[in-house]
Amino acid sequence: MTPQLLTILALLAMFVIATVLPINIGALAFVGAFLVGVLALGMDTDAILGGFPADLFLTLVGVTYLFAIAKNNGTIDLLVRGATRLVGGRVVAIPWIMFGITALLTGVGALSPAAVAIVAPIALGFAVKYRINPLLMGMMVIHGAQGGGFSPVSVYGATVNGIVADSGLAVAPLTLFLGNLVFNLCIAVVLFVSLGGNRLIGARAHEFEAAESAPVPAGAAAVGGSGAGTAGGPVAVAAGGSAGAPGAEDGTAGGPDRSPVRFDQLATIAGIVVLGVLALGFGLDVGFVALSVTVVLALISPKAQKNALSQISWPTVLLITGMLTFVGVMESAGTIDYVGNAAAGLGAPLLVALVLCYIGAIVSAFASSTAILGATIPLAIPFLLMGDVSATGVIVALAVSSTIVDVSPFSTNGALVLANASGVDPDRFYRQILVYSAIVVLVGPLIAWGVLVVPGLL
Numbered sequence: 001m002t003p004q005l006l007t008i009l010a011l012l013a014m015f016v017i018a019t020v021l022p023i024n025i026g027a028l029a030f031v032g033a034f035l036v037g038v039l040a041l042g043m044d045t046d047a048i049l050g051g052f053p054a055d056l057f058l059t060l061v062g063v064t065y066l067f068a069i070a071k072n073n074g075t076i077d078l079l080v081r082g083a084t085r086l087v088g089g090r091v092v093a094i095p096w097i098m099f100g101i102t103a104l105l106t107g108v109g110a111l112s113p114a115a116v117a118i119v120a121p122i123a124l125g126f127a128v129k130y131r132i133n134p135l136l137m138g139m140m141v142i143h144g145a146q147g148g149g150f151s152p153v154s155v156y157g158a159t160v161n162g163i164v165a166d167s168g169l170a171v172a173p174l175t176l177f178l179g180n181l182v183f184n185l186c187i188a189v190v191l192f193v194s195l196g197g198n199r200l201i202g203a204r205a206h207e208f209e210a211a212e213s214a215p216v217p218a219g220a221a222a223v224g225g226s227g228a229g230t231a232g233g234p235v236a237v238a239a240g241g242s243a244g245a246p247g248a249e250d251g252t253a254g255g256p257d258r259s260p261v262r263f264d265q266l267a268t269i270a271g272i273v274v275l276g277v278l279a280l281g282f283g284l285d286v287g288f289v290a291l292s293v294t295v296v297l298a299l300i301s302p303k304a305q306k307n308a309l310s311q312i313s314w315p316t317v318l319l320i321t322g323m324l325t326f327v328g329v330m331e332s333a334g335t336i337d338y339v340g341n342a343a344a345g346l347g348a349p350l351l352v353a354l355v356l357c358y359i360g361a362i363v364s365a366f367a368s369s370t371a372i373l374g375a376t377i378p379l380a381i382p383f384l385l386m387g388d389v390s391a392t393g394v395i396v397a398l399a400v401s402s403t404i405v406d407v408s409p410f411s412t413n414g415a416l417v418l419a420n421a422s423g424v425d426p427d428r429f430y431r432q433i434l435v436y437s438a439i440v441v442l443v444g445p446l447i448a449w450g451v452l453v454v455p456g457l458l
Contacts, residue, residue: 003040004338007330010036014326024315026322033326041333051328053321056412058287059117060317064419066271066294067121068311071422073304075268076125078261083126091130092200095137098123099144099188103181107148110280111155112369112403113412115145117286118276121420128423135432136195138417139407140188146403146413147184150177159373160399167381169391179396183448184404187440264301271297313419313426320415327367349389353397353453356380357445360402365441366410372402389453397452401445408437 001009010032018025033051037043070076087093098119105115120141127137150157152173164171192198271293278284298305356376364372376398384391406413414433421429 002338003036003333004335006040007036007326007333007335011326011330024318024322026315026317026319029322029326033322033329036326037329037332041329043329043332047332048325048329051325051331053324055285055287056113056324056415057317057321058285058291059113059412060287060320060415060419061312062287062290062294063117063121063416064312065308066275066290066297067420068308069294069297069304070121070268070272071125071311072306072308073262073264073268073301075265075272076122077129078265079122079125079269083122091132092197092202094126094130095123095132095140095192095197095200096188098126098137099140099147102141102144103148103184105148105280106145106154107151108153112145112149112406113416114279114286116141116413116416117290118272118279119145120416124417124420124422127421132200133195133197134421134424134429135436136191136197138421138433139191139436142407142413142417143184143188143191143404146406147181147188149403150180150399152177155370156373156399156403159370160377160395163374163377163381164391164395167378167385169381169384169395171392171395175392176396176399179452180400180403183400183451187404187444264297264304267300268297315426316409316415316419316430320410320412323366323410331367349384350453353380353389353394354445354449357397357401357449360398361405361441361445364402364411365405365408365437369403369406369411373399376402390455393452393455397445397448400448400452404444404448405437405441407433407440409433 014025014028014032017023017028033048034045037048038045067076083094083097087097102115102119105119106112120138123137123141124134126132127134148154150160152158152161157173157177160176161171161173275286275289275293278289279286294305298308356379360372360376377395380394380398384394405411407417408414409418409430414437418426418430418433
C-alpha cells in the first residue's frame with residue numbers, strides 16, 4: 001500500500017471512529033499523525049509537529065479568551081445594544097450587517113480569518129440575545145468574509161491574479177472578485193431563508209429585551225421561536241404588551257440600557273479596536289495581539305477575567321490542531337499532489353475542471369485555502385491554455401470551490417465560529433456546522449462548475 005493511500009484510509013477511519021464513539025477526532029488525528037508519520041513515512045517527531053498550526057492555536061485561544069472577558073464585563077451586551085440602535089432595532093437586518101462588515105474588511109485587504117476572528121464573537125452575541133439561529137449568524141459572517149476575499153487588494157485575489165498573470169491567461173481581476181461575491185451572496189440568501197431568517201421580519205430588539213427584564217405570567221403565550229438556538233421572531237412578552245416600553249423608539253428597551261458605561265468596558269472596546277487596527281491594518285498576528293490585549297484588560301480589571309480561561313473551547317482547539325497536524329503529514333506523504341496529478345491526467349477538460357473543483361473543496365475544508373489555490377490553479381492552467389473551456393469560468397469556479405468550504409469546523413473560520421458560540425450545546429452546534437460544511441463540500445463545487453464552467457461550452 002502506498003503512503004498516499006494509507007493517509008487517505010487513516011483519515012476515513014478517524015471520521016468513522018469519531019462518529020461512532022464519543023472521542024475527539026483531534027486526539028485521533030494526533031495519534032494518526034504519529035503512527036503514520038513514524039511507521040509509514042519514517043518521519044521524526046519534529047517533522048510531524050512541523051504541521052502543528054501554532055498560529056491558529058494562538059488565534060483560537062487569544063480571541064476566545066479576549067471575548068470571554070468582554071462577555072464577563074458586559075461589553076458584548078453594550079456592543080449589541082449599540083449596533084441594534086444603528087438599524088433601528090430591526091433584528092432582521094443584523095445578519096446582513098454582519099455579512100457586510102466582514103465582506104468590507106476582507107475586500108479592503110484583511111485576511112479572512114482575521115476579519116472573522118473580530119466579527120464572529122460579536123455576531124454570535126447578537127444571535128444569543130435576539131434568538132437568531134447561531135448557525136445562520138456564524139455562516140453569514142464566514143460567507144461575508146469569503147465574499148469580499150477576492151478583491152484585487154486581498155490575499156486571495158493577489159494570489160490568484162498573480163498565478164493567472166504569470167500563465168498568460170486573460171482573466172479580469174474584477175470578474176473574479178464580483179463572481180465570488182455574487183456566489184457567496186446567493187448562498188447567504190439561501191441560508192437566510194432556510195434557517196428561519198424570514199421569521200425575523202418585523203421583530204424589534206426591544207421586544208426581546210423587554211421579555212428579558214419583565215416576568216412572564218403563567219400561561220402567557222409565546223410568539224415566534226424559543227430558546228437560544230432557534231431562528232424565530234419575537235420572544236414571549238408579558239401580558240399587557242411591552243411594545244411600547246421606554247426606548248422603543250430607538251429600538252431598545254428601557255432599564256438596563258440606561259446603565260452608565262464603565263471604564264473597563266471602554267477599555268475592552270478600545271482593546272477590540274486596537275486588535276482590529278493592528279491585525280487588519282498592520283498585518284500583525286491576531287493571536288499574539290489578542291493575548292496582549294487580554295492581559296492588559298486582566299490587569300485593569302482582574303475580576304473580569306475570572307473563569308475566562310475555562311470559557312475557551314479547549315475541545316475545539318484539540319480538534320482543529322490535531323486535524324491540521326495530520327494534514328501536514330498527508331502533505332509530507334505527497335497525498336495532495338498525488339490526487340491532483342491523478343485528476344489532471346483524466347484528459348477531458350470539463351471533467352478535469354469538476355474534479356479539480358472537488359479537490360480544492362475537500363482539501364481546503366481541512367487545510368489552508370491560500371495554499372490550495374496555489375496548488376489547484378496551476379494544475380488547471382495546461383488544459384485552460386488549450387482553449388477548450390472558459391479560463392475565466394474555471395478560475396472563478398476553482399476560487400469559489402476552494403474558499404466557500406471555509407465554513408468547515410476544521411478550517412480557521414469555522415473553528416472561530418465554533419469556539420465563540422454561546423448559549424448552545426457545543427456538540428450539537430459542532431454537528432450542525434459539520435453537516436452544513438458537508439453539504440457545501442458536496443454541492444458547492446458542482447453548482448460552481450455548472451454555473452461558471454459548463455455555460456462556456458454552450
